[in-house]
Amino acid sequence: MKPLRLWPQRLVGQVTLVLMLAVALEFVGSSILFENSRLYPNRDNQVRRAAEQLVTAEAILETRPEHERAARAAGLSARPNEIGWTALPTLVDRERAAERKLKDQFRDAEPSLVRRELRMNTETDHALPRDTHLKVALKMRDGSWVWMKTKIRAAPWAVVLSSFGSAFILGLGVIAAAALVLRNLSRPLRALAEAADKVGQGERMRVAETGAGDLKLVAKAFNAMQDRIAGLLQTRTEALAAVGHDLRTPLARLSLRAGFVQDAAAREALEADVDEMTAMLDSLLAYLGGQEDPEPPRRTDIAAIAMTLVDDATDSEREAAYDGPEHLPVHARPLSLKRAISNLVENALHYGGEARLSLVRDGRLVILAVEDSGPGIPEDELAHVLEPFHRLDSARARNTAGLGLGLTIVQQILKREGGELVLRNRPEGGLRAEVRLPAL
Amino acid sequence: MIALQREIAAAPVAPVVLIVEDDPALRTLLMRLLREEGFQPLSAAHGAEMARVLETNSVDIILLDVMLPGSNGFDLCRSVRRESDVPIVMLSARDDETDRLIGLELGADDYIGKPFSQKELIARIRAILRRAQGNTQSSQPRGHQQMVFAGWQLDPGRRELLSPDGAFVDLSGAEFDLLLAFLSSPQRVIGRERLLEMSRARISDASDRSIDVLVSRLRRKLAVSGQAEALLRTVRGVGYIFTAAVERR
Numbered sequence: 001m002k003p004l005r006l007w008p009q010r011l012v013g014q015v016t017l018v019l020m021l022a023v024a025l026e027f028v029g030s031s032i033l034f035e036n037s038r039l040y041p042n043r044d045n046q047v048r049r050a051a052e053q054l055v056t057a058e059a060i061l062e063t064r065p066e067h068e069r070a071a072r073a074a075g076l077s078a079r080p081n082e083i084g085w086t087a088l089p090t091l092v093d094r095e096r097a098a099e100r101k102l103k104d105q106f107r108d109a110e111p112s113l114v115r116r117e118l119r120m121n122t123e124t125d126h127a128l129p130r131d132t133h134l135k136v137a138l139k140m141r142d143g144s145w146v147w148m149k150t151k152i153r154a155a156p157w158a159v160v161l162s163s164f165g166s167a168f169i170l171g172l173g174v175i176a177a178a179a180l181v182l183r184n185l186s187r188p189l190r191a192l193a194e195a196a197d198k199v200g201q202g203e204r205m206r207v208a209e210t211g212a213g214d215l216k217l218v219a220k221a222f223n224a225m226q227d228r229i230a231g232l233l234q235t236r237t238e239a240l241a242a243v244g245h246d247l248r249t250p251l252a253r254l255s256l257r258a259g260f261v262q263d264a265a266a267r268e269a270l271e272a273d274v275d276e277m278t279a280m281l282d283s284l285l286a287y288l289g290g291q292e293d294p295e296p297p298r299r300t301d302i303a304a305i306a307m308t309l310v311d312d313a314t315d316s317e318r319e320a321a322y323d324g325p326e327h328l329p330v331h332a333r334p335l336s337l338k339r340a341i342s343n344l345v346e347n348a349l350h351y352g353g354e355a356r357l358s359l360v361r362d363g364r365l366v367i368l369a370v371e372d373s374g375p376g377i378p379e380d381e382l383a384h385v386l387e388p389f390h391r392l393d394s395a396r397a398r399n400t401a402g403l404g405l406g407l408t409i410v411q412q413i414l415k416r417e418g419g420e421l422v423l424r425n426r427p428e429g430g431l432r433a434e435v436r437l438p439a440l
Numbered sequence: 441m442i443a444l445q446r447e448i449a450a451a452p453v454a455p456v457v458l459i460v461e462d463d464p465a466l467r468t469l470l471m472r473l474l475r476e477e478g479f480q481p482l483s484a485a486h487g488a489e490m491a492r493v494l495e496t497n498s499v500d501i502i503l504l505d506v507m508l509p510g511s512n513g514f515d516l517c518r519s520v521r522r523e524s525d526v527p528i529v530m531l532s533a534r535d536d537e538t539d540r541l542i543g544l545e546l547g548a549d550d551y552i553g554k555p556f557s558q559k560e561l562i563a564r565i566r567a568i569l570r571r572a573q574g575n576t577q578s579s580q581p582r583g584h585q586q587m588v589f590a591g592w593q594l595d596p597g598r599r600e601l602l603s604p605d606g607a608f609v610d611l612s613g614a615e616f617d618l619l620l621a622f623l624s625s626p627q628r629v630i631g632r633e634r635l636l637e638m639s640r641a642r643i644s645d646a647s648d649r650s651i652d653v654l655v656s657r658l659r660r661k662l663a664v665s666g667q668a669e670a671l672l673r674t675v676r677g678v679g680y681i682f683t684a685a686v687e688r689r
Contacts, residue, residue, distance in 0.1 A: 245534060248534075248553075248554040248555060249463050249466060249533055249554060251554065251555040252466055252531075252533075252554035252555035252556065253463070253465050253466050254555065255556060255557055256466070256469040256470065256473060256555075256557075256558060257469060258557075258558075259558030260472070271557060274557075295537065299605070299606050299608065300608045301608060301610065304609040304610040304611070304661050305610040307610075307657070308610045308611065308612050308615075311657055326661070327609075329603075329605065329607040334610060
């Protein structure tokens with residue numbers, strides 16, 4: 001027999017249970033609160049009780065001889081009431097609205113007081129909860145006076161307010177508790193959303209298969225989907241890389257054959273074609289192989305790399321310059337880093353006709369900027385040029401060598417070194433590409 | 441015609457080049473190119489054939505493809521190195537820096553990624569042959585001997601230069617060869633002509649480039665708080681002198 005399970009397995013069940021518990025808690029809590037508030041008598045009751053006490057005190061004192069009355073009255077006193085007896089009146093009646101209203105209430109409560117002389121004097125606290133201090137004297141049938149001092153709590157609205165407050169706090173507590181539980185329930189969902197986001201950016205991420213039964217199923221399906229996608233990509237990548245490598249042998253033949261062509265113009269054109277195809281293959285293989293580059297990161301002099309690239313460019317009679325220190329070490333894979341910077345320099349030379357490199361250390365960053373004076377990149381294209389196989393408009397693609405992987409590779413390499421590529425158009429024209437790496 | 445003349449002129453000392461390449465068309469092309477450039481080419485399609493050729497011929501240089509059926513180029517390189525110092529140039533379809541390093545560490549003298557142009561290949565072969573000839577006369581370093589000078593460390597096998605604080609310092613091929621030339625004759629005045637000769641390996645148009653430019657670039661890369669000037673001193677009208685002592689490990 002299956003054990004009885006109190007915790008439901010599915011999300012709907014769990015949410016329902018939490019809501020039920022919350023409602024029950026609120027119900028129990030507010031019942032206790034209202035029970036409590038009944039202990040606080042309202043103002044009318046207090047007045048009625050005071051009137052009753054006064055009448056009772058008179059009735060008792062009337063049966064006593066005059067010399068016993070004062071002592072007996074003191075005996076009737078009970079906090080917060082004080083009762084006393086005097087032969088002569090000690091209280092001046094204040095005929096204000098408050099007193100008149102209280103007298104009416106007294107007489108309503110105790111009809112025996114209707115034709116009797118009552119003297120009243122009230123004082124209401126200025127501070128909350130504004131209790132009323134009442135002094136009342138009743139003329140007995142023999143002309144002596146029984147008096148009472150009491151406090152009438154200005155309860156009703158304060159009590160109501162306070163019980164509202166309690167109910168409010170209770171409600172908040174229940175809502176918070178329920179939200180906390182629901183948050184826990186939905187944690188697997190949020191993890192899934194995060195994972196989906198990361199996976200969309202090409203990362204792999206296993207989702208923990210926990211939580212409600214149906215969420216567990218989703219996580220499982222998600223992981224399986226990732227595995228399938230990764231497998232698919234892997235196969236395609238390997239196939240593409242294999243073709244890339246295999247193409248090099250026929251290209252090598254072509255390149256050698258080009259050397260035998262007598263017509264100089266045709267030979268040069270052939271060689272240029274071979275160079276272009278080689279460059280495309282190189283960038284494709286760099287892009288595909290980037291993830292599993294076995295080169296270990298090490299202390300690398302980025303200044304030396306920049307100088308080598310600038311010298312290479314000037315040697316082939318292109319305009320390039322370097323401005324910066326002679327040495328500046330970073331932690332990176334030297335060959336990848338050189339490829340990244342080389343791509344930027346080639347881009348600058350190709351589109352901007354020149355490449356000006358400058359290297360600075362800015363706090364925790366090492367910034368190598370490659371600037372040109374070309375047309376730059378249209379602002380709305382800046383975000384897209386980092387996407388693989390993206391090329392700027394077709395008019396320019398005509399004289400563009402490569403596959404549109406250059407900047408993608410740069411970014412891929414820099415990301416792996418904990419750095420980033422920042423592109424922006426210079427206000428004076430041209431593009432500024434910044435290689436940013438953490439300083440050592 | 442020109443090729444024929446060259447062949448005749450070079451005939452008495454035509455260097456023997458062994459091509460180990462499994463692609464028949466590429467093999468044929470290489471044979472033709474080398475013959476026209478005045479070399480005496482031999483060929484083999486795989487390792488076993490290479491061994492047979494080496495048994496019966498004296499070879500000056502081997503062009504060795506990496507991707508071969510059976511034992512690959514790296515294995516063959518290692519086995520050749522066990523027995524001889526014959527220069528080896530690896531040819532690879534994987535123009536991959538890791539492969540390059542493996543090849544150089546196994547004792548190959550150079551590594552060329554496919555595709556390569558005729559000019560490039562011939563220039564590299566000539567440079568290596570020149571260096572090999574120099575080797576028999578002078579005591580130029582081979583293999584994995586580390587060279588240490590003024591805190592700097594140079595690994596000729598991996599073609600790597602490390603600065604005194606341990607950072608990898610990128611050098612162009614020509615700069616590296618020039619530095620190697622200085623390190624092989626430390627504390628001796630070397631004339632410009634000789635330096636040009638020794639480091640021509642990487643310079644395709646040597647005449648266009650002045651040794652002075654190369655030296656000044658090298659100075660900049662070796663600069664460590666004013667020490668560089670002292671490392672490479674100009675000897676007016678003659679050439680340069682590398683002032684630091686070089687220790688080999």
